[in-house]
Amino acid sequence: MPKTSRTMIGASLLHSHEGKLLLVVVALAVFLSLATRSFFSLQNMVDLLTSYAFSGMLAAGLLVVLISGGIDISFTATASVAQYIAMTVANHFHVGWIEVIAISAAIGIACGLLNAVLIGTLGLSSIIVTIATLNVFFGLLMFFTHGNEIFSLPDWFVNGASWVVYTDADQTPYVFNLQMIGLIGAFVLTAILLTRTNIGRQIYALGSNVEAAKRVGIKVFRLNLLVYGYMGFVAGMASLIQAQDAQSVSPNALVGRELDVLAAVVLGGASLTGGVGTVWGTILGVMLLAFLQNGLLLLGVPSYWSQCFTGAVILIAVSALAVERQRHRAAARRVMA
């Protein structure tokens, strides 16, 4: 019996991980909109986009690494180093946006390339190498800065750039800010890289089967340079966005958040074994955690319990994913037999 396109869409929505996640996120958003007055307001959405821009950007970068079959733990340290050096330069020399962006991009890429070189040459797995480099980057940063925060940033940086797009009846301006540009930019760039370029296909191939990727002529080491370099670049950019939002730079503010970002990407359906993951899924994963944490706050749940709920959701989601994959495998075995 021929299926109509409507049921096909419905079926694929329920069968793909992204589809299920979308339903969960929409259900959560509808519930929060009905249960709280402020969730579904423009102001809350602007605040959410601004405050989750940093994690969201990093999630986009980490997605690429996970698809390639690797993992990066060091990106928070990379971001800390990049923003500290960039802001120190900005405070002491006459520089502007372009220089600051170039500096933090260069530092991020350099840290990423170092990771890729070490992973390629030492024979250690990516998680071990990046745990080690996390400690090296962070330890050196704290050693040289003595843990001192930078409280005063140049005026042009503090003011940032924002465009008022809408002013409501109470004369409250709603702005389109740098954080949103960064977040959208990171996701668009990652989507183009993964789905519109030959390199993206190679990254999926590498993560699916290293041996097969080598046999078809993919240069694994070069591709890893690009993957980890890209992660570093995104970390450098995200660090500027974060510094602009926080209006200060603290060398130990970011390290420790790496596992939260990992959780968001994995909720979005990316597999730790590589080859699987989409930008849409990652966006939904970040949204799920952001809505959940924001919603609990708005519902009046004491903030002390927010982390417990987040953990429970992560645990339930990864369990559901695993059960689903087991069922797929079992079905595949039946077909084979």
Added chain:
Amino acid sequence: MSQDLATRMPPASPRATPMARLRPSPVLMRLFTLLAVLLVLFALLLGGKLFNATAVRSMAFQLPELGVLSLAMMIPLLSGGLDLSIIATANLSALAAAYVFTHFGLTGGGASVFAWHIAALLAAFCVAGLVGLLNGTVIAYLGVSPILATLGTMTMVKGIAVGLTHGGVIAGFPPFMVFIGNGSIAGVPMVVIVFVAVAIPVGVLLTRTPFGNIVAMLGSNQQAVRYSGIDTRRVLVKVYMLSATLSAVAGLLMMARFNSANAAYGESYLLITILAAVLGGIDPAGGFGKVSGLVLSLVILQLVSTSANLLNISQFLSLALWGAILLGVAGVGRVWAWLRPMLPGRGGARA
């Protein structure tokens, strides 16, 4: 691929010949060499400041916390997994014990106090057992990858601890806990005695019992273990329960040392335990590793940290050095493997 399989096989027999048993493994040799080099280096830099009773005692007081936590990380690593929830479990267990201690254990007399003290310690181990059971069940029966499962429980368990205490500190414990944390018997710190009392049974368990063999084989090839008729899932549950139990010991040690318990103690140790284990020769992919290697690597890390402290260098530099040492050891190993065939008299030894 075939070479890969060959290198991933467990050692043919742990007690092949008496001579082979006496000869230290290459991993231990490498660690001993590194330790010797560092000792000479720091001796030249520090002289008597490093080799006196005070410095050695301060090292001895600091090492066991990270030591027991690293043991808790080592067992899942051997089985081919990972346990990110060890610190959260340690803190929640310590908080459970602290709650019983402070609410029931300090009043009344004689036997009832003793009973409450036992109850407090039992509470810690029960909490840890539950977390371990949850980890093990989710990993073994639902097939969730260990990183993700324990990432979830880590967040949730820490969330419970933060939620119950509002991030606060529980302090004020009976004298015997203070003694465990800060006392010594015949000059040996109690924490070291506890560490040894935990490390030796774990070492024996991992290398001299069927359970230890199965854990290492799980890390090498889970499928093969299952086909040989072993219920791998039950073993995995035990692995994570054991890891959680060791975390509880570490939590109680931290509580005794600081004379307080909190939801966020020792969080920076989490990734360091993985570093320590890998430096100690434990294969992060599973299958290989010994407690002796781990202890040596802990001594090395502690030596670096204490020396940095004595040299008045920030503790953060020792963090950087720890990472650099791991990368350096791996790097030297690679260069050595590359040079070996070219050395006279050894040519083709590995071919």
